[in-house]
Amino acid sequence: MPPEQEPIVRIRRVSKSYRSGSRVLPVLEDISIDIGQGEFLALMGPSGSGKSTLLNLIAGIDRTDGGTIEIGGIDITKMSETELAEWRSLHVGFIFQFYNLIPVLTAYENVELPLYLTGLSRMEKSEHVRTALAVVKLKDRMDHYPAQLSGGEQQRVAIARAIVTDPTIIVADEPTGDLDRKSAQDVLDLMGRLNSESRKTIIMVTHDPRAARRARSILYLEKGVLSHAPDQTPF
Amino acid sequence: MLLIRLLFKNAFLRHKLRSVLTVLGVTIAILAFGLLRTVITTWYLGVETSSPTRLVTRNNVSIIFPLPLSYREKIRQVEGVKIVSYGSWFGGVYKDKKNFFANFAVEPRTYLELYPEFIVPPDDKEAFLRDRRGFIAGKKLADRFGWKKGDIVTLEGTIYPGKWDFILRGIYRGRDLNIDETQFFFHWDYLNESVLKSKISLSDQVGFYMIGISSPGISAQVSQEIDAMFKNSAAETITETEKAFVQGFIAMSEAIIVAIQLVSLVVILIIMAVVANTMAMTTRERTGEYSILKTLGFGGGVIALLIMGESLLVTLSGCILGIALTYPIAGAFGTYLGTYFPVFNVENETVLLDFIAAVLVAFAAAVIPVRNALKLRVAEGLRRIG
Numbered sequence: 001m002p003p004e005q006e007p008i009v010r011i012r013r014v015s016k017s018y019r020s021g022s023r024v025l026p027v028l029e030d031i032s033i034d035i036g037q038g039e040f041l042a043l044m045g046p047s048g049s050g051k052s053t054l055l056n057l058i059a060g061i062d063r064t065d066g067g068t069i070e071i072g073g074i075d076i077t078k079m080s081e082t083e084l085a086e087w088r089s090l091h092v093g094f095i096f097q098f099y100n101l102i103p104v105l106t107a108y109e110n111v112e113l114p115l116y117l118t119g120l121s122r123m124e125k126s127e128h129v130r131t132a133l134a135v136v137k138l139k140d141r142m143d144h145y146p147a148q149l150s151g152g153e154q155q156r157v158a159i160a161r162a163i164v165t166d167p168t169i170i171v172a173d174e175p176t177g178d179l180d181r182k183s184a185q186d187v188l189d190l191m192g193r194l195n196s197e198s199r200k201t202i203i204m205v206t207h208d209p210r211a212a213r214r215a216r217s218i219l220y221l222e223k224g225v226l227s228h229a230p231d232q233t234p235f
Numbered sequence: 236m237l238l239i240r241l242l243f244k245n246a247f248l249r250h251k252l253r254s255v256l257t258v259l260g261v262t263i264a265i266l267a268f269g270l271l272r273t274v275i276t277t278w279y280l281g282v283e284t285s286s287p288t289r290l291v292t293r294n295n296v297s298i299i300f301p302l303p304l305s306y307r308e309k310i311r312q313v314e315g316v317k318i319v320s321y322g323s324w325f326g327g328v329y330k331d332k333k334n335f336f337a338n339f340a341v342e343p344r345t346y347l348e349l350y351p352e353f354i355v356p357p358d359d360k361e362a363f364l365r366d367r368r369g370f371i372a373g374k375k376l377a378d379r380f381g382w383k384k385g386d387i388v389t390l391e392g393t394i395y396p397g398k399w400d401f402i403l404r405g406i407y408r409g410r411d412l413n414i415d416e417t418q419f420f421f422h423w424d425y426l427n428e429s430v431l432k433s434k435i436s437l438s439d440q441v442g443f444y445m446i447g448i449s450s451p452g453i454s455a456q457v458s459q460e461i462d463a464m465f466k467n468s469a470a471e472t473i474t475e476t477e478k479a480f481v482q483g484f485i486a487m488s489e490a491i492i493v494a495i496q497l498v499s500l501v502v503i504l505i506i507m508a509v510v511a512n513t514m515a516m517t518t519r520e521r522t523g524e525y526s527i528l529k530t531l532g533f534g535g536g537v538i539a540l541l542i543m544g545e546s547l548l549v550t551l552s553g554c555i556l557g558i559a560l561t562y563p564i565a566g567a568f569g570t571y572l573g574t575y576f577p578v579f580n581v582e583n584e585t586v587l588l589d590f591i592a593a594v595l596v597a598f599a600a601a602v603i604p605v606r607n608a609l610k611l612r613v614a615e616g617l618r619r620i621g
């Protein structure tokens with residue numbers, strides 16, 4: 001099933017460099033790509049190549065030096081910090097390598113957190129949280145604290161938190177990087193189902209070829225340049 | 236709701252020991268601050284409870300020099316003067332010097348009239364006025380030594396030598412909590428009679444005149460008139476309001492008060508440093524979490540509220556505990572130090588200052604962590620995790 005032709009992410013001539021003191025470290029140079037609605041893209045490349053940087057730019061948590069990033073037809077590079085924050089809360093679901101749950105909140109409360117910024121009623125919130133936890137098969141663990149859950153379970157809670165607002169895109173930075181094989185398998189299965197059954201657009205950075213194979217397509221980032229995986233059909 | 240839960244959990248569940256120690260630190264600081272403030276307010280209580288319609292006339296040279304009783308009639312002639320009473324500091328000792336309390340020989344009828352804040356039951360008052368050897372004592376004083384009405388109490392004179400027997404005829408209560416209930420009053424006539432028998436030179440002399448005037452507005456004028464009357468006499472007078480008189484006494488110990496005020500300020504500064512340190516530690520540990528909240532779209536305001544709220548929660552918990560402890564401890568102070576502090580009550584104003592200090596501490600402690608959290612760039616913060 002190919003992704004729909006209409007691109008949901010349109011990146012044009014994006015560049016980004018880091019300055020430390022007088023030294024300038026160029027990371028991304030003149031990057032342009034389209035990512036279609038319903039895509040499940042794996043972004044690979046050597047360490048330090050700028051994968052996380054690119055993902056952060058797409059997710060609106062970092063600023064480009066130049067170029068435009070349109071998501072769902074909106075150019076996020078023109079937004080103010082406040083606008084960007086609100087946009088993120090509505091349109092982006094985040095999955096991190098280290099789960100990044102709040103340790104003093106229960107699984108339920110962690111998933112509820114992004115809904116705080118929506119205008120949903122209490123009933124609706126509760127319904128959303130329960131649905132999201134059901135999707136990741138952790139409804140029975142909702143009163144547990146992160147420390148009481150395994151790494152794989154914590155990552156599934158994080159996925160529930162990422163999907164609870166029904167975002168436009170889901171970004172995942174090495175979601176299986178800290179997991180054993182079985183848990184990684186579960187998490188990838190889950191992301192695969194989110195993509196195929198719920199038609200979620202997912203952009204995933206990974207070092208793990210096994211993980212990348214679960215994606216619909218793979219892009220390589222090296223020395224600031226993006227290229228298609230040789231064995232993948234370009235879209 | 237969720238954020239409030241997070242606030243509480245941040246404040247008390249992260250590091251229970253650290254939270255407990257910080258709250259305890261604030262508790263002790265607020266307690267110390269409250270007690271020191273109470274010492275200060277107690278010190279000024281005499282000024283607070285003085286009446287603007289009471290004047291004190293004393294010897295111009297020094298309070299230790301007497302005035303002739305004959306001034307009484309002359310003072311009474313001055314326009315605006317309603318009552319003239321008089322008395323002498325007796326300075327008697329009960330059994331042991333450590334049992335210090337104020338004891339005065341006064342003209343009883345006029346004195347009680349001038350001090351309506353000393354409430355004496357009518358029967359007691361009658362009995363006291365009728366008995367030349369009678370005395371009345373404040374409730375706290377009578378309780379302290381277990382005196383009952385009809386008891387004979389012997390004071391050893393220091394200014395007026397010899398053993399003096401008095402019979403307790405009545406116990407007065409203060410009209411409110413701020414009134415000193417540790418004083419001892421007996422008949423000036425009884426003192427004078429005895430003095431007459433031994434030292435003629437000291438008889439018919441009073442230590443001070445207490446004068447009731449018709450309105451506060453005329454106090455300056457009446458004072459001037461009285462002092463002018465006795466100008467160039469053997470015993471010149473100085474007349475001032477009761478308030479000015481008490482202030483004059485307090486002025487002698489002003490340096491101590493200033494020192495206590497400074498110490499109370501230092502206590503607050505120290506606890507400010509302690510809470511600031513706690514807040515700096517907790518927020519540094521949570522940099523990653525604040526980044527996540529920001530990533531999820533929470534604005535700087537929410538994060539500032541979380542930090543500020545936590546600081547307030549910890550500080551106010553300590554503050555409330557401290558205030559709760561101030562009352563019983565001040566009570567115990569009052570009992571043990573009754574000699575120095577006849578009244579030792581925690582004023583509402585002190586509690587208000589406790590709260591103000593706590594809020595200031597909370598804000599000061601949170602300022603830098605809030606600033607750091609607001610400055611935090613999301614992408615940077617996320618990199619620090621792991």
Ligand SMILES: Nc1ncnc2c1ncn2[C@@H]1O[C@H](COP(=O)(O)OP(=O)(O)OP(=O)(O)O)[C@@H](O)[C@H]1O
Nearest residue numbers: 018019020025027046047048049050051052053054
């Ligand atoms: N805030 C920063 N200041 C300076 N240099 C930075 C900063 N953030 C990242 N870099 C540098 O930019 C480059 C790209 O970093 P990035 O994290 O995007 O790489 P990555 O491909 O995700 O690597 P990895 O696979 O190890 O996660 C690296 O060389 C990194 O050191």
Ligand SMILES: [Mg+2]
Nearest residue numbers: 051052053173
């Ligand atoms: Mg990375």
